[in-house]
Amino acid sequence: MQALVDMLPAWLPTFAWPWLWLALPLPLLMWLWPLREEAGPALRVPYDPARLHLQEAGRRGKGLLCALLLWLGWFCLVAAAARPQQLGAPIEPPRQARQMMLAVDLSGSMGEPDMQLGARVVERLTAAKAVLADFLDRREGDRIGLVVFGQQAYALTPLTADRATVREQLRDSVVGLAGNETAIGDAIALSVKRLREQPEGQRVLILLTDGMNTAGVLEPLKAAELAKAEGVRVYTVAFGGSGGMSLFGVQLPGGEDTVDEQTLGKIASETGGRFFRARDTDELAGIYAELDRLEPIKSAGPAVRPRIERYVWPLGMAMLFGFIGLAWRGGRR
Incomplete structure (x- = not known):
């Protein structure tokens, strides 16, 4: 039935309560009601037959016009009631x-250029912001929240469809805002909450982090158990270069990678997500493109046609016809 209604032209009206059209003959039924009181005896007076005939014809014509106006008013009133x-x-x-x-990790190591x-040549956090901004642009329709963490974890934005606000809060985040250590477990727990x-x-x-858990109350694997219990899929991204030192933007050999890949991999596998490793900006951009594929935005359902109420027009016509008919009838009297 709905499919047939949707196939109708846009200009053709439909009625929400079509059964109210059954009230259309109600005044006629009342006029034909058999128990109407008979008119009382009339006063007999002398009259001129020709003059009385002309007066009666005039009254009959005006009465028909008045009845027509009232019937049109009633028709429009029933049409308005049928919505x-x-x-x-x-x-x-x-x-x-x-x-x-x-x-997003804001610990001190995220300032490594x-x-x-x-x-x-830019800092890790600057590169991560650029890639995340592009990722946010592609997540139209999602509700996204932002948590930053260092020595402690903080929620900067709640879940919201306003991606511009999330992007703005991310842009204003700086290294060390939440402390210089890394509380991965607390960040997971706050996000799950x-x-x-x-x-x-x-x-x-x-x-996204470039280090290992060095602070916080909750161990990362315990937080992963909490996420699994709440049905939260965790995708972990280990981000950062070789871990060596840099001088005037030139990477020097030496040092070691401090990212705890083993723990991050366990967190992802435990919760049904995936672990990724990015050593440069291009790899990070590829990871977020892969996340788009793993967590697609479902396509929209079938289009719907809103119903616009049009009862105002017949209701206004009913009031107009009724007013004219009653005024005409009163003028005749």
Whole structure:
């Protein structure tokens, strides 16, 4: 039935309560009601037959016009009561979104200038911001929140469809804002807390860090158990270069990679996510493109046509006809 209604032209009205059209003959039924009281005896007076005939014909013509106006008013009133509606232009419903938290490491090591962004050598956090901004642009329809962590974890934005606000908060984040150490477990736990009330199957956490857990109350693997229990998929991204020192933007040999890849891999596998390793900006951009594929935004459902109420027009016509008919009748008297 709905499919047939949707096939109707946009200009053709439909009625929400068509059964109210059954009230249309109600005044006629009342006029034909057999128990009406008979008119009382009339006063007999002398009269001129020709003059009375002309007066009667005039009254009959005016009475027919008055009855026509009142019937038109009643017709329009019933039409308004039946709720005429018009189908609007098709509207595509919003896409089914993911509920996604981004957890970004702001510890001291994220200030290491060992990343290439275009022709410039930049800090790790600057490179991560550029890639994450592009990732946010592609997540139209998702609700995204931002958690930053260092020695402690903080929620900068709640889950929101306003990606511009998330991008702005990310842009204003600086190294050391949450302390110089790394509390990976606390960041996971805080993100899970923000996601636990969201629909099942849509809870996603993407965690980016360049180090290992050195602070916080909760161990990362314990936090992973909590995420698994709450149905949160955790994608971990280990980000950073070789771990050597840099001098005037030139990477020097030596040093070692301090990223705890083993723990990050266990967190991802335990929660049904995946672990990624990025040693430069291009690899990081490829990882977030892969995350788009792993967590797609579902396509929109079939388009719907809104129903626009049009009862105002017949209601206004009913009032107009009724007013004219009653005024005409009163003038005759």
